[in-house]
Amino acid sequence: MAATNIETWQSATVIEVIPVAEAIARIVLEPSLPIKAEPGSHIDLMVQINGESVKRSYSVVEAAADGTRLVISVMKAPLSRGGSIFMHSLVPGTRLEITQPLQNFPLRVGAQRYILLAGGIGITAIANMAVVLKRLKADYTLVYVGRSREAMAYLGELEKLHGDRLEVHIDNEGSSLKVPELVGRADTGTELYMCGPIRLMDAVRRGWVERELDLPNLRYETFGNSGWYDPEEFIVRVPKLNLEVTVPQGRSMLEALEDAGAEMMFHCRKGECGLCEVRVIELAGTIDHRDVFYSERQQRLSTKMNCCVSRAVTSATGAKADAAHTGPAIITIEPN
Amino acid sequence: MTVVSATSSTTNKVLPHPLNAWYVAAWDHEVTRKPMSRRIANRPVALYRTEDGNAVALADACWHRLAPLSMGKTLEKDTIQCPYHGIIYNSAGRCVSMPAQETINPSATVPSFPIVERYRYVWIWMGDPTLADPDLIPDMSQMSSDEWAGDGLTIHAACNFQLVLDNLMDLTHEEFVHSSTIGQEELSESDFVTVREGNKVTVTRWMHNIDAPPFWLKNMRDKFPGFEGKVDRWQIINFEAPSTINIDVGVAKAGTGAPEGDRSQGVNGFVMNTITPETDRSSHYFWAFMRNYALDSQLITTQLRDGVHGVFGEDEEMLMAQQAAIDANPDYEFYNLNIDAGGLWVRRILESMLAAEGRLTPSA
Numbered sequence: 001m002a003a004t005n006i007e008t009w010q011s012a013t014v015i016e017v018i019p020v021a022e023a024i025a026r027i028v029l030e031p032s033l034p035i036k037a038e039p040g041s042h043i044d045l046m047v048q049i050n051g052e053s054v055k056r057s058y059s060v061v062e063a064a065a066d067g068t069r070l071v072i073s074v075m076k077a078p079l080s081r082g083g084s085i086f087m088h089s090l091v092p093g094t095r096l097e098i099t100q101p102l103q104n105f106p107l108r109v110g111a112q113r114y115i116l117l118a119g120g121i122g123i124t125a126i127a128n129m130a131v132v133l134k135r136l137k138a139d140y141t142l143v144y145v146g147r148s149r150e151a152m153a154y155l156g157e158l159e160k161l162h163g164d165r166l167e168v169h170i171d172n173e174g175s176s177l178k179v180p181e182l183v184g185r186a187d188t189g190t191e192l193y194m195c196g197p198i199r200l201m202d203a204v205r206r207g208w209v210e211r212e213l214d215l216p217n218l219r220y221e222t223f224g225n226s227g228w229y230d231p232e233e234f235i236v237r238v239p240k241l242n243l244e245v246t247v248p249q250g251r252s253m254l255e256a257l258e259d260a261g262a263e264m265m266f267h268c269r270k271g272e273c274g275l276c277e278v279r280v281i282e283l284a285g286t287i288d289h290r291d292v293f294y295s296e297r298q299q300r301l302s303t304k305m306n307c308c309v310s311r312a313v314t315s316a317t318g319a320k321a322d323a324a325h326t327g328p329a330i331i332t333i334e335p336n
Numbered sequence: 337m338t339v340v341s342a343t344s345s346t347t348n349k350v351l352p353h354p355l356n357a358w359y360v361a362a363w364d365h366e367v368t369r370k371p372m373s374r375r376i377a378n379r380p381v382a383l384y385r386t387e388d389g390n391a392v393a394l395a396d397a398c399w400h401r402l403a404p405l406s407m408g409k410t411l412e413k414d415t416i417q418c419p420y421h422g423i424i425y426n427s428a429g430r431c432v433s434m435p436a437q438e439t440i441n442p443s444a445t446v447p448s449f450p451i452v453e454r455y456r457y458v459w460i461w462m463g464d465p466t467l468a469d470p471d472l473i474p475d476m477s478q479m480s481s482d483e484w485a486g487d488g489l490t491i492h493a494a495c496n497f498q499l500v501l502d503n504l505m506d507l508t509h510e511e512f513v514h515s516s517t518i519g520q521e522e523l524s525e526s527d528f529v530t531v532r533e534g535n536k537v538t539v540t541r542w543m544h545n546i547d548a549p550p551f552w553l554k555n556m557r558d559k560f561p562g563f564e565g566k567v568d569r570w571q572i573i574n575f576e577a578p579s580t581i582n583i584d585v586g587v588a589k590a591g592t593g594a595p596e597g598d599r600s601q602g603v604n605g606f607v608m609n610t611i612t613p614e615t616d617r618s619s620h621y622f623w624a625f626m627r628n629y630a631l632d633s634q635l636i637t638t639q640l641r642d643g644v645h646g647v648f649g650e651d652e653e654m655l656m657a658q659q660a661a662i663d664a665n666p667d668y669e670f671y672n673l674n675i676d677a678g679g680l681w682v683r684r685i686l687e688s689m690l691a692a693e694g695r696l697t698p699s700a
Binding site: 012037059066104105106109110115132135214215216219220222268272273274292293294295297298 | 437439442
């Protein structure tokens with residue numbers, strides 16, 4: 001059934017909040033207008049950060065068949081923009097504003113073979129797909145990558161459910177994933193669905209291109225919240241608007257510019273559409289491109305950036321000591 | 337006292353259509369490299385064939401600005417290009433090319449619907465694709481069997497699909513609607529047997545030792561030149577969910593054993609009907625008349641197709657008028673007669689399918 005992505009905002013009640021891994025909470029919601037959640041779907045949800053309502057997206061990990069219960073899982077990230085801290089403070093009975101399940105990451109039925117790749121909290125977007133593929137008796141491998149067993153949500157349940165079809169790679173147990181080997185297993189009949197840190201997804205994408213596999217068979221979802229470097233505070237200057245704005249660690253450049261009164265163009269706010277693109281005039285530091293709109297070539301050029309997700313950092317190594325100058329990165333831009 | 341549950345109503349006038357089911361989207365010959373648009377189950381669908389000849393069904397609205405893909409053109413392999421800004425999709429509905437950028441937005445997809453070609457038709461599944469099992473396609477094997485010959489057409493019926501099913505499940509209307517061709521008073525005088533098994537319903541009616549109506553007299557004379565006399569006539573209506581009705585029809589020389597199974601002294605046809613909801617108030621009605629005699633006569637194929645086309649034109653008119661009357665009289669109910677047993681079993685089956693989808697709205 002073709003689901004609509006026109007958002008229907010509704011209230012939902014928090015039914016349960018329980019820890020399922022190091023810093024990861026499983027949150028069960030009861031929406032007031034339940035509809036079936038397809039694999040790959042997510043909900044948008046309003047979180048409260050310093051008294052302000054801000055929209056965040058969370059994948060639906062599992063759902064009752066009729067959608068009366070939706071499960072999401074949230075990782076508390078110390079460098080997050082504040083949403084995950086709010087989510088971890090929820091208690092049963094709390095009311096939230098959410099959308100119905102939205103679909104930007106549909107699972108296609110009928111591929112010859114599937115590889116599902118989840119890195120860390122990315123399992124939330126992938127787990128439901130694996131359940132459906134198992135029910136369909138499809139040929140699938142679920143590859144789950146994490147830094148430590150303790151940090152990997154649902155590992156035990158997934159082992160029980162998927163048996164030999166689950167392949168686990170754990171950094172601190174010396175079984176890290178070798179991406180070229182994984183991509184080497186894909187052929188023209190394989191669809192690969194992935195969700196995880198940007199470095200992992202980028203390595204897979206490079207391997208996929210090198211093997212000359214069809215790009216439409218490589219499916220991924222990013223909510224634009226993963227970067228090459230940890231977020232830092234930086235300064236953005238907009239001569240055209242006579243503005244100098246400090247972008248704090250927990251806020252995007254687009255939000256900081258909006259806070260300062262700049263009228264910005266944007267749509268997806270997750271680094272996909274390219275509408276919030278700004279031209280880079282001058283840069284003291286490096287750009288951490290977190291979008292999927294630019295090609296590698298365009299990211300290397302760095303004459304433009306998508307300010308909804310991408311950031312400036314002090315140095316290309318990510319270590320402040322390597323920075324060419326002291327103090328935060330400074331970027332001078334011209335908005336569209 | 338009878339307990340009436342929400343899933344056994346006998347007074348719903350028209351029902352929504354199940355989505356987790358196969359419907360005919362088109363005749364096989366209609367779907368070509370030049371895309372076409374057809375509204376199915378309320379949703380516009382673009383239908384085309386790939387370079388390899390496989391039929392494809394995509395939502396007929398580009399992801400970008402919703403321009404109809406059916407106005408675009410097919411390109412290499414399995415792709416189709418939006419006529420407005422040139423975005424290209426593959427048969428899975430995934431964007432493979434976007435104008436003026438070096439990457440492709442990963443969200444850029446249009447829904448792609450499961451398709452199976454069988455029995456000279458292109459079948460489509462509009463519901464949950466993970467449930468689309470080709471074994472659920474209704475049996476219409478006479479359409480592509482060497483032992484049967486014939487052809488058919490499509491009627492655009494200006495009514496809910498349920499009204500067409502009602503029409504076919506009770507053939508007593510032939511006496512009144514089709515009096516000049518297949519109608520005769522024995523239809524409403526003879527007894528019938530209704531059997532429901534799972535998602536199938538069969539209504540069997542035999543009329544013994546009667547005069548053949550004009551349509552059947554002509555068919556008898558095609559096989560038995562100069563035939564005169566009484567016949568035994570049968571109508572065995574076979575419904576299979578969601579909306580296929582194949583009617584085993586024929587006449588044989590009276591008393592030659594047709595009711596007992598020997599049809600050698602008769603002529604046998606199958607009226608193949610499968611109804612696809614277009615909207616809640618209109619339907620694509622695909623039908624064919626297949627016969628198991630004079631297989632190589634194109635003349636008889638054409639005569640039968642045109643003859644049945646004329647008969648069904650009478651139904652089309654009645655169905656449109658009935659839908660208009662239903663809409664004009666929203667405060668009046670349906671009542672039922674004994675002859676409606678077959679149609680009411682069909683409704684019961686459709687209601688259970690809708691309930692399974694969570695889409696049965698009582699007394700809608």
